[in-house]
Amino acid sequence: MPSSANHAPAETNTELMNGPSLSLQDAQYLAPSLLAQLISALRSVPALVAFVVIVTVVLVALLAPFLGTVDPVAIDPASRLSRVSAEHWLGTDAFGRDTYSRVIYGARVSLLVGAGATLMSLVLGVLIGVIAGYFRTADAVVMRIMDGIMAIPSILLAIALVSLTGGSLLTVLAAITIPEVPRVVRLVRGVILTVRTEPYVEAAISLGTGTPTLLVRHMLPNTIAPLIVQGTYIFAAAILIEATLSFLGAGLPPEIPSWGNMMSEGRMYFQLLPGLILYPGVLLAATLLSVNVLGDVLRDVLDPKMARKS
Amino acid sequence: MRNLPLDSDDTGCDTDREKPVLQIEDLAIQIGGSAARPVIRNVSYDIKPGETLCVVGESGSGKSVTSLAIMGLLPDALRSCGGRVLLDGEDVLKASPARLRELRATRMAMIFQEPMTALNPAETIGRQIDEVLRIHTKLGRKERRRRVLAMLESVHLPDIERIYDAYPHQLSGGQRQRVVISIALILRPKLLIADEPTTALDVTTQKQILALIRELQQKHNTAVLFITHDFGVVAEIADRIVVMNSGQVIEVGTREEILAHPREAYTRMLVSSVPSLVPKRREAERNEVVLDVCGLSKTYADKRLFRRGRPVAAAQDVNLTLRRGEIVGIVGESGSGKSTVARCIVRLLDPTSGTIRIHGSDIAQTSRSHLRPFRRRIQIVFQDPYRSLNPRVKVGDAVVEGLLNFGTPRDDAMAKAKNLLRTVGLDEEAIHRYPHQFSGGQRQRICIARALALEPDVLVADEAVSALDVSVQAQVLRLLDEIRERTGIAVLFITHDLRVAAQICDGIVVMQNGRIIEAGPAEEVLTAPRQAYTRTLIEAAPGRGWDFQNFRPLQIDSAKPADAMQPKQIH
Numbered sequence: 001m002p003s004s005a006n007h008a009p010a011e012t013n014t015e016l017m018n019g020p021s022l023s024l025q026d027a028q029y030l031a032p033s034l035l036a037q038l039i040s041a042l043r044s045v046p047a048l049v050a051f052v053v054i055v056t057v058v059l060v061a062l063l064a065p066f067l068g069t070v071d072p073v074a075i076d077p078a079s080r081l082s083r084v085s086a087e088h089w090l091g092t093d094a095f096g097r098d099t100y101s102r103v104i105y106g107a108r109v110s111l112l113v114g115a116g117a118t119l120m121s122l123v124l125g126v127l128i129g130v131i132a133g134y135f136r137t138a139d140a141v142v143m144r145i146m147d148g149i150m151a152i153p154s155i156l157l158a159i160a161l162v163s164l165t166g167g168s169l170l171t172v173l174a175a176i177t178i179p180e181v182p183r184v185v186r187l188v189r190g191v192i193l194t195v196r197t198e199p200y201v202e203a204a205i206s207l208g209t210g211t212p213t214l215l216v217r218h219m220l221p222n223t224i225a226p227l228i229v230q231g232t233y234i235f236a237a238a239i240l241i242e243a244t245l246s247f248l249g250a251g252l253p254p255e256i257p258s259w260g261n262m263m264s265e266g267r268m269y270f271q272l273l274p275g276l277i278l279y280p281g282v283l284l285a286a287t288l289l290s291v292n293v294l295g296d297v298l299r300d301v302l303d304p305k306m307a308r309k310s
Numbered sequence: 311m312r313n314l315p316l317d318s319d320d321t322g323c324d325t326d327r328e329k330p331v332l333q334i335e336d337l338a339i340q341i342g343g344s345a346a347r348p349v350i351r352n353v354s355y356d357i358k359p360g361e362t363l364c365v366v367g368e369s370g371s372g373k374s375v376t377s378l379a380i381m382g383l384l385p386d387a388l389r390s391c392g393g394r395v396l397l398d399g400e401d402v403l404k405a406s407p408a409r410l411r412e413l414r415a416t417r418m419a420m421i422f423q424e425p426m427t428a429l430n431p432a433e434t435i436g437r438q439i440d441e442v443l444r445i446h447t448k449l450g451r452k453e454r455r456r457r458v459l460a461m462l463e464s465v466h467l468p469d470i471e472r473i474y475d476a477y478p479h480q481l482s483g484g485q486r487q488r489v490v491i492s493i494a495l496i497l498r499p500k501l502l503i504a505d506e507p508t509t510a511l512d513v514t515t516q517k518q519i520l521a522l523i524r525e526l527q528q529k530h531n532t533a534v535l536f537i538t539h540d541f542g543v544v545a546e547i548a549d550r551i552v553v554m555n556s557g558q559v560i561e562v563g564t565r566e567e568i569l570a571h572p573r574e575a576y577t578r579m580l581v582s583s584v585p586s587l588v589p590k591r592r593e594a595e596r597n598e599v600v601l602d603v604c605g606l607s608k609t610y611a612d613k614r615l616f617r618r619g620r621p622v623a624a625a626q627d628v629n630l631t632l633r634r635g636e637i638v639g640i641v642g643e644s645g646s647g648k649s650t651v652a653r654c655i656v657r658l659l660d661p662t663s664g665t666i667r668i669h670g671s672d673i674a675q676t677s678r679s680h681l682r683p684f685r686r687r688i689q690i691v692f693q694d695p696y697r698s699l700n701p702r703v704k705v706g707d708a709v710v711e712g713l714l715n716f717g718t719p720r721d722d723a724m725a726k727a728k729n730l731l732r733t734v735g736l737d738e739e740a741i742h743r744y745p746h747q748f749s750g751g752q753r754q755r756i757c758i759a760r761a762l763a764l765e766p767d768v769l770v771a772d773e774a775v776s777a778l779d780v781s782v783q784a785q786v787l788r789l790l791d792e793i794r795e796r797t798g799i800a801v802l803f804i805t806h807d808l809r810v811a812a813q814i815c816d817g818i819v820v821m822q823n824g825r826i827i828e829a830g831p832a833e834e835v836l837t838a839p840r841q842a843y844t845r846t847l848i849e850a851a852p853g854r855g856w857d858f859q860n861f862r863p864l865q866i867d868s869a870k871p872a873d874a875m876q877p878k879q880i881h
Contacts, residue, residue: 199692200700203760206656207712208685221702 037301047297050290057287061107069101072257081273093265093276102257103279109258110239110287113169117176117238118231124177125184126223130215132185133192143189146182154179158241159250167253172245176238187230191223225302232295236288243284259284330356331500331533332380332418336393339372339379339557348391350375350557357533359500362524364536364544364565366580367554368779369750373537376554377503379403380535381420382410397501415446418501419494423509425486429478435462436474439493446497461492464529465522484515491522498530505537512643512806513850520547520852539779541584542809542853545569553577570861583784584858585809587851589832592816597634600767600800601655601688604629606664606674608650624650626824628664630802632768635794637801639815639832641808641847647824652772652804656690657681668767686716689761693773695753699745705731705756706741712764723763730759734789751782755789762793770802775810787814808851812836820844 042048060067068089076096083091090099132142158175165171195201201218209218245251246260254261259280266276339350350372357363367373378384380395382402395402397417405413414420422428430438436458443454455474462470465488478486487507494502504523508516524547527534538544544551544565551568553560553576561574572578606628611621625647632638640648654661657673666674673684689712692698699708709730710723718726728738734755745753754774761769771790775783791814794801805811811818811832818835820828820843828841839845848854857864 199694199698202658203690203692203698203757204700204711205658206685206688206690207760207764208682208715209711210715213715217703218700 038298041297041301044297046293050293050297053286053290054294057107057283057290058111060104061111064101064104064108067104069104070098072097072101072105073255074098081269083273084275090279091273091275093262093273094269097257099262099275099279102262103259103283105257106259106262106280107283107287109252109256110242110284113173113176113242113258114235114239114291116173117180118235120173120177121180121184121234122227122231124181126188126220126227128181129185129188129223130192130220133189134196134211134215134219139189142185146185149178150182152179154241155244158245159248162245162250167251169252169256172242172251175245176241180234180237184227184230184234187226188223191226192219195219195222229295229299229302232291232298236291236295239284239291240288330358331398332357332535333396334376334380334393335396337376337379337390337395338392339375339384339388340391342387342389348557349388350379351392353393353554353557353559355552355559355562357501357535359533360527360531361549362527362534362536362547363550363552364538364548365552365554366538366541366544368539368580368781370556371554372557373554374505375557377420377505377535377537380501380503381414381418382407383420412446415442415499416497417499418503419497419499420503420505421487421490421494421507423506425483425490425510426478428490429486431478434475434477435481435489439489439496442493442496457496458492461496462489464526465489465492482515483511484518487511487515487519488522491519491526495526495530495532499532501533501535502527503535503537506539507536508543509538509540513808513852514643514846516543516852517850523547540852541569541581541780541858542851542856545853545856545858553580569856569858572861578861579781581861582859583780584853585780585784585787585807585813586857586859587809587812587836587848587854588857588864589812589815589836591833592831597636597798599631600634600669601630601632601802602665602667603631603651603655604665604667606651606654606666607662608647608654608659609662623824625654625661628821628826630819630826630829632800632802634767634800635798636816637790637794637803637814638817638819639803639805639811640819640821641805641811642821643806643847645823646821648804648806648821649772650824651821652690652770652802655768655802656688656770657684658690686712686764687766688768688770689764689766690770690772691754691757691761691774693776695750695757695777698757699753701745703745704741705743705745705748708745708756709741709760709763712760716764726763727759730762731756733762733793734759735785749782751778751786754778754782754786758786758789758793762797762799765797766799768800768802770804772804773806774803776805776807783810790814808836808848820847 042051074097076092078096079088079092080094080096081092082088082096085091088098088100090103092098093102128142128146132139154176157179158172161175161178162171196219201214204214204218242251242258243260243263246258247264249264251260252258254265262280263277266273266280270277333356335354337350337353338348340348353372353376355363365373365376375384375388379390380397380402382405384390390403393403397413400413402410402413429435436455439458439461440454443449443457447454449457459470459474462473467473467485467488473481473485473489478489481489490507502523507523508519511519520543523534526532536543536547548565550562550564552562553568553574555576561568561572561577563573568577569581572581606625607623608625609621609623628647628651630638630640640651642648650659653659655666657666657676661674664674665672668684668687671684673681676684699705706724706727709727710718710720713723713726714720724741727741731738731740736752736755736759740748740756745756748756757774775786778786787810790801793799803811803815815832817830818832819826820835820841822843828835828839828844835844836848839848855864
């Protein structure tokens with residue numbers, strides 16, 4: 001019979017077991033911290049450029065009043081459609097409003113719409129997603145409603161909403177948010193469904209952990225990484241949809257200096273003053289491109305499964 | 311059963327015939343281009359035609375990495391940085407990718423652990439085997455088909471015409487592994503590398519696959535490099551054994567040398583950690599019954615839109631009792647329903663019918679909200695130590711989670727957690743660390759501490775040691791036994807491994823197809839099984855004839871093993 005004498009070597013050799021390990025399972029837990037990963041991800045040139053562009057746009061939007069701007073809605077019929085001058089750095093539009101100031105303040109509107117829509121769709125999406133993923137009885141009903149919303153083209157929905165309630169920032173935000181919510185719901189529901197069968201979640205259940213703690217402590221943290229990635233895409237989509245709606249005249253009221261509004265108004269004078277469309281257009285394109293590039297970088301860092309092999 | 315002479319001294323042997331198929335000389339492998347310490351170093355061994363060389367070692371020992379280097383399949387992150395790997399005299403490490411591809415099919419082949427992922431789910435079996443011939447030979451379509459069918463025949467697959475046109479998901483795990491073997495051996499390579507080929511299979515299937523590999527090896531005089539962590543399998547099939555640890559070869563020797571007279575302390579430790587199949591003699595527990603399961607059934611109905619799905623019984627009419635301080639094992643192959651029973655008992659699943667009494671109160675049909683006070687009476691430890699702990703929660707917080715749920719003040723709970731961590735053999739400073747800072751065995755100890763925190767009456771261990779290396783497994787088993795003795799906790803021990811069950815269980819329940827087919831004291835069930843199925847299970851346990859703790863063949867007293875199962879004669 002095995003005696004304690006035979007077991008003795010096992011005790012003395014425990015150190016051997018803790019030697020360098022090659023197991024792949026370990027490797028994923030040895031990953032450097034999130035922040036370190038993000039910083040290292042910024043070392044590629046496109047990522048760095050995108051990052052600089054975003055930071056600049058944000059700073060410009062925040063510091064708009066101190067950047068030599070004038071009131072972006074002040075009408076000055078005397079100097080309408082003027083070209084670049086010391087007084088009007090980028091000229092004026094058909095109502096004599098200062099283009100430079102409007103472009104700068106336009107960044108505020110775009111970022112506000114982007115951030116607002118992102119925040120609203122994430123909050124709503126997480127709430128509904130958790131309900132669908134965790135409470136199995138609600139799943140079928142909730143998800144069919146989400147499928148229904150997804151089936152409506154987002155621009156059409158937005159136009160319908162705006163024409164029903166009249167254009168205001170809140171309506172536009174809602175019009176942009178609603179079509180984005182189902183995507184977030186699907187994502188959160190998917191994560192919850194996978195995580196709920198993890199042994200550590202089952203262990204928590206058998207430890208008598210209540211549903212709220214279970215969700216907040218053991219399940220929701222798993223959604224953070226994919227939500228950050230999804231958030232960047234929603235952010236870019238929201239800015240684009242706002243610009244599109246405003247351009248179509250179904251967005252923000254014309255007095256608000258948004259890039260979409262400016263391009264819409266500038267359309268008529270494009271041959272005379274291409275800058276009216278060019279300046280907000282270039283900024284819009286640069287901002288969107290940068291957000292999307294950063295989104296890709298974040299995805300590669302946070303969600304290795306989705307990362308493209310480059 | 312072996313025709314091959316087993317003379318370890320090859321002084322008088324024909325050197326030409328004994329020329330090794332594979333020679334590894336001083337192989338070293340490092341991570342990336344860094345000048346860091348190589349992960350594999352000074353690895354040297356060789357294999358002769360017709361020989362089975364077993365490479366054993368615990369996880370992280372580098373046994374698989376070495377085999378990948380032989381195949382030229384090292385992942386990008388790893389590079390060989392020294393030594394030679396001679397296959398038939400040709401250095402594989404220097405071969406071009408094109409040459410390697412050619413060598414891989416014709417000279418060497420590999421079979422993997424997971425037969426499902428090794429096959430392409432979207433192509434028929436026939437096409438996948440045929441692919442090898444299509445690429446590497448100039449045979450015509452008819453001749454290829456004939457060869458493939460002949461190969462399927464030789465791996466003893468039934469109804470080969472049907473299997474030729476079948477898809478992988480239509481076959482069982484054992485059949486899939488036979489197909490993988492067909493693909494590997496159809497071009498008659500001189501070297502077959504088998505990386506844990508039977509680890510994912512049930513013991514009875516494992517036995518058949520091992521016999522098949524042996525049969526084909528003898529037919530074609532193939533050299534087999536067999537990578538495994540299972541000393542039972544080693545005792546069964548090895549001619550020679552290489553023991554690896556931390557990227558180095560610890561010891562090389564014939565089967566007899568390693569198993570009976572190991573020179574190195576590490577080898578001794580490893581071999582003696584293999585649990586014995588001979589159950590320990592124990593007096594029957596006469597304590598009060600803490601868990602009484604009666605007529606437990608769990609039926610799944612696959613939901614269909616319009617018609618009722620066919621009900622599938624995962625567990626049927628399961629009866630068992632557990633007394634204070636008793637360890638009862640539920641053993642069975644995959645799909646036998648043993649895990650379903652465990653999960654029903656801790657109410658992670660809702661049983662369809664039957665009663666589960668803990669200290670007399672039936673919890674089988676209690677609603678989730680009323681269940682809470684009973685949760686602390688019964689706790690569970692899972693198989694996978696890597697997924698059982700939330701990677702974002704510190705060890706201390708994980709251990710006290712249950713206590714906090716039941717209203718213990720945080721400071722008291724933390725003090726208790728420190729105590730528990732000491733009990734399970736960890737430093738109390740562990741409470742400040744995250745799970746990834748611990749090894750698999752240590753994590754399993756943390757899981758045990760977490761389960762014990764609520765001072766449950768019953769601990770359900772669902773394959774709790776199956777994912778651990780033997781030496782760690784032995785330690786965790788001893789820990790469970792100590793805790794049982796100290797606290798009088800009753801343990802329901804679910805395992806597929808009869809050796810583990812023999813080591814730790816007082817009583818054993820054998821399950822098959824969702825039903826209990828035999829139950830009784832461990833000694834009775836393992837040494838004098840009444841049911842044919844139990845006997846099959848016991849006979850399929852690899853290395854049955856070897857007493858690992860005492861480094862000698864088993865002195866048979868109670869059970870006479872079938873001839874085929876007796877290990878090769880030791881001289």
